[in-house]
Amino acid sequence: MNHKSPISTKARWLMVFAICARSAVGMAQINSVVTVDTNLALVINGRTVFPIGLSPGPPNNALTPAGKDALQEFRDSGALLFRIAQSTDWSSTVISNQQVALDWAAQHGMFCWVNLRELSQFSSGDTNTPAALRYIVDLFKDHPGMGLWKNLDEAWLAGVSVANLSNGFYVIKQEDANHPVVQTHAPRGTVSDLQPYNVAADILALDIYPVAIPPPSNPPITNTGVSQLGDWTQVLSQVANGQKEFWMIEQIAFSGTTPPGKTLTFPTYTQSRFMAYEAIANGARGLMFFGGNVAATLTNATDAALGWNWSFWNSTLKPVVEQLGDHSLLAKALVAPASSLPITLSGTSFPDIEFCVREVPPCLYIIATKREGATTNVTFSGLPSWAANGEVLYESRTITAAGGQFTDSFAPLDVHVYRFAESNFAPSILFPPQNQTNNVTSTATFSVTADGAGPLLYQWRKNGLNLADSGNVSGATTPRLTLSNVSPSDAASYDVVVNGFGSVTSSPPATLTIISNQAPVIISQPRSQTNTVGASASFTVAAVGPSPLSYQWRKNGSPLSDGGNISGATSPNLMLSNLQFSDAGGYDVVITMFGSVTSAPIAALNIVASSLLLYEPFNYDNIGSPVSFNNPANWTFNGSGANDLNVAPGSLTFAGLPTSIGNSVTNGGNGLGTRRLVGTGVNSGTIYFSALFRVNNIGYGVWSGSSSQVGALTASDNTSFRLQVMAKATSSACYTVGVQKGGTGVSATFDNILHTTEETILLVGKYDFNTSPNSVYLWINPDVSTFGAGSPPADFISANTGIDSSFLIDRFNMRQNTASTVPAAMQWDELRIGTSWAAVTPPGSIPAPNITSFVQLPDLTFQLTYTNYTSNTFTLYASTNLSASWSAIGAATQISPGVYQFTDTTATNYSSRFYQLRSP
Structure with a gap:
């Protein structure tokens, strides 16, 4: 079966995505074959290429800000590979996402780098993992969009043994001889550390991201400049030892440039171009670019809505890819073997100037880069006698050689690409x-x-x-x-x-x-919100369409202009600072493109007195150590055992909330229960909390799995858990969540939705002193459209059994106890406590609608699943071919907040079926 995603130009502004679904009976596929040749260059379907890829690329079936298909934009620029974002181990969702990505890649002549992650290494006694690995490899190996396999990332640094990684490699090669396996190393270790892992890979890669503030240190290399990329390329070349093709993975963004904990910075065009060519000068046979999808670095509203850094692509990376991609003037030179000509340089020494020589008759190429330092005049000698008049590619100038040598000047981070032709050749x-x-x-x-x-x-x-x-x-x-x-x-x-x-x-x-003029398409709308006096509010819209787009924000129908507490009135982002009650109203934006106008729905801004009591993002740097070491006065404990609510690297995220800040915390099993003090207490009215929560390991069989508290709004006596979040396990992989009030004679109310390990859920709780008896409420993954609203939604579970007494709620407990009473490994992030729903559910940017699954069911019907957190509604259209008329076939059913599913029950007998998703 093959499903494609063609977006016709005519219908582009009406669609979020389109899919061509073909039954297994109705078409024949051409499987891809990828090998490495004797020159250690990649060969895809018989064509030798210098692969350039995005790792990861944008979300499946994404568009550019101009409304162009994202993969077509990459392919037109000369890129060949991309990898999907994959933050969890393999599951049915990951399988569906990877299938969609392969289909999308095949449509555009691109290829996927498929990450086998945890399945790619296992001990010799393990029988389950190799079976799962064979299943995944067999599932995708014959797809025309299949490019390469990626095994476990940075195996040496992760402490994975050569034997275990080799076990996975042997299984992959047994199942699939047509696609190489890539092992990626971190910029750590020595040649002797890394080289043993060569037996478990066909291609080596190394990720190195040197542009950060302050510059990163990657020992044992002591160079902290941009040119450390060249040092690590040389290390990887020694690891490869002339036996393996190797690539470098270069920087768009990474954790070291992610705000607010780090200073946001990106490589400049000069730096990006230098790093790409420096890798090539030191022998790299491919380039990947990492971090275009890092949410906290997507400061442009359109980029954030589209899920990828198109601003960086257009300004910096695209021109580099165009110079080196497989449409470029250098395409053949980059895959040619190293020349044996005795070309040398004088005026400086290696590695100040790094260069390589390639011959593609009738041409001779010299690719040279200059590291940091002073400007230098360099003479290249040893050129053949026929080399006289040369071009300096991409610089619109020429160079003259005489007696087999020429001289040129290099400033810091300069790149010069010289080409001499022995004879004229036709255009x-x-x-x-x-x-x-x-x-x-x-x-x-x-x-x-x-x-x-x-x-x-x-x-x-x-x-x-x-x-x-x-x-x-x-x-x-x-x-x-x-x-x-x-x-x-x-x-x-x-x-x-x-x-x-x-x-x-x-x-x-x-x-x-x-x-004819078509209106721009809004892909992310401004959202209603409730803010407090003195705070700031922002409204953001994202739209796609050919530039230029113009914006005009309005309040209650009247145009706004910059001044006072208003800024961005004619931009995609409207900001209001130091809010007062008079700022309340209805805000919308009018977007104009070439005379055609569209407007976003009105978003309400409600102003209330301040009601957020605590925001704890766990923005601490002591990874692996107790969170209570930071500002100890904010924390208290109960129970016995270790103080091991520890800071963990990275954040939990939830679509529709503001971008998570800093890190997170983990706990579970034996240990102290740790309380975060609020700083003020509440004993009347209502008090709310919200938090992101994930169970990483249920520990089923050690934990009894019975109803257990995992977190609670807690009274000042430190032991009265007034609103308790409950969990109980149904298997080693699934659990349910409930709520229970504190006190005697209580009983819990559980939701009936099963949650899996490593699934992040948003919990929002409310303790209501106004009812008699007092009541507790819990919302699990509430709809993002309710975030920031003046009142909570109705889809809650609640409990009110138990005896009330006089108490003050002033802390939140992240519970540990014994291994038999709580899950083995839990994770918390983004804790908020306040006195209103709006205070603990601040709205962030809403991601653009995105297909997450497309499968053919056993009865041969097609079923698609997509996310839509906007207020737009969609209708599905179908056609038997792209030139035929489209017919509406229905609307999808919402299966969970923001998630929709549609089954085309009429599609059992089509050899080809195309789908569109249209918004009115």
Whole structure:
């Protein structure tokens, strides 16, 4: 079975995603074959390539801010690989996500790097893990979008034995001889530490992220500059020892640049280009780029809504990929073997200048990079006698060699790519202009990548007639043609003629389609919220469509302007500071694109007196040590055993809440119960809490699994647990959650939804002093549309049994006791305590709708699942082919907050079936 995701230009603004589903009977697939050749270069389906990938890439079936399919954007730039974000071990959800990603990749001529994670290593006596590994490998190995396997990340640093990793490697190779296995190392260890792991991989990789404030230290390498990437490339080259292909994994963002604990910074274009070429100069045969999806670094609202750093891509990474991707002038040189020519340099020494030499007849290439330090003049010697006039690629200049040598200047982090041709060679088109669809008054750009002995001459044509720079046309004799302020008369076929040394070639034509103005599509809407006097409020909208988009925020229908406590009135982000009661009202935004207008639904801003009593994000750096070591006066304990509510690296997250800050805490089994003091007490009205909670290990069989408290709003006597969050296990993998009031004669109320280990859930609790007897309420994963609302939603569980007494609630207990009374391993994060629902459920950005599962059921019908946390409603449309008319087939059923599912019961007999999801 194959499911694809084509998004036609005509329907693009109406769709979030589209899927082509084909039955196993109705089509034949061409399986991918990926190998490593004798030059240690990657070969995909018979074509030798220098792989560039995104690890991970954007969410499945995502769009760019301009509304283009994300993978098509990467492929057009020359990228080949991507990996999905995968934060949990393998499950049915991960399998579905990976299937969607493979289908998406295959549609665009790209390939997936599939992370086998925990399944890729096991002891010799383990029989369950290898069976699960065989299942996953067999499931995906014949998919046309399958590229490579990734085994357990950073095995040496993680303490995984060579034997265990080799056990996984042997199983993978037994099941699949057509796709290599990649082992990624951390920038740690020595050659002797890492080299033994070569037996468990076909390709080696190493991730190194040197751009941070302060610069990171990665011992045993002492260099903390950007050029430490070259040092680690050399280490990996020694580990590979001429026997393994190796790649470098380079930086977009990582934990060392993630606010608020770290200073947000990104590599500049100069740094990114230098690091990419430095890796190549030291022998790397592929590049991956990590961290485009790190939520806390997505400060642009559109990037945040789309789940990927398109701002960095457009400004920095895309031009680097275009220079090195498989459409580029260097594509053949990057996969050629190292030259044996005796080329040397003088004027400085290695590693100040790092270079490599490649020969692709009739051309000789020298790729050279300069580390930090002073500007240097360098002479290259040993060139063949025929090398005279050379090009410096991507710099629009030439270099002259005489007597087999030439001299050039290098500033810090400079990259120079020299090419000398022994003979003239005819021009050829490496990547032709692509079809485009544009709105009236927008700007259309066509570009071509051509090669040949320079200088090359370009002539663009419209419907076969030569163009000249005038009117709305510019670049008619350059590699890039620009048509500004397009109108219907510009709709035509465009091609380019390339002339070099008397030889002429022309590109295939590209069609420009001009469409009537279409309104931008809002993918993330501003949300209603309740804020306190003196606080700040922000409203954010994200929309896609060709630039430029213009924004105008309104309050109660009247346009706003910057001034006073208002900023961002004409941007995607409206900010109101130092809120007063007069700021309450209805806020919306009007978005304009080429004369077409759309507006977001009105979001209400309610202003109340301050009601948040505590926000504890566990933003502490003492990883692995007790959280109570930080500001000890904020913590108290009860029970016996170790003080081991410890700070854990990384945060728990929940879609729709603000981005989590700092780290988290873990506990479980034997140990002290740890209380976080609020700083003030409540004995009347209502008190709320919210927290992110996860059970990492139930410990079933040691923990009895019976109803047990795991957390509680607690009274000042430290032992009266007034609102208790309860858990009970149903198996070694599942548990349910309930609520119970404190005191004598109490009983718990449990929800009937099963939760699994390593599933993050949002708990919101309320203790109500106003009822008699007092009542406790618990919401489990409440709908994000209710966050920040003036009153709580109705989907709660509650309890009120037990005897009330006079008490003051002023702390929250994260409970430990004995191994038999609580789960073995729990995790907490983002604890809030306040006197209103809005105080403990602050709204964050809402992620764009995203498909999470697409499967064919045993009866051959198709079932899709998607998330939608916006207020948009969607209708599913289907067609038997993309050129046929589309028919509405129904709406999905909400199966949990923000999660929708639809089964196409009529689709059992189609060889091909296409789906669209449309919002009115």
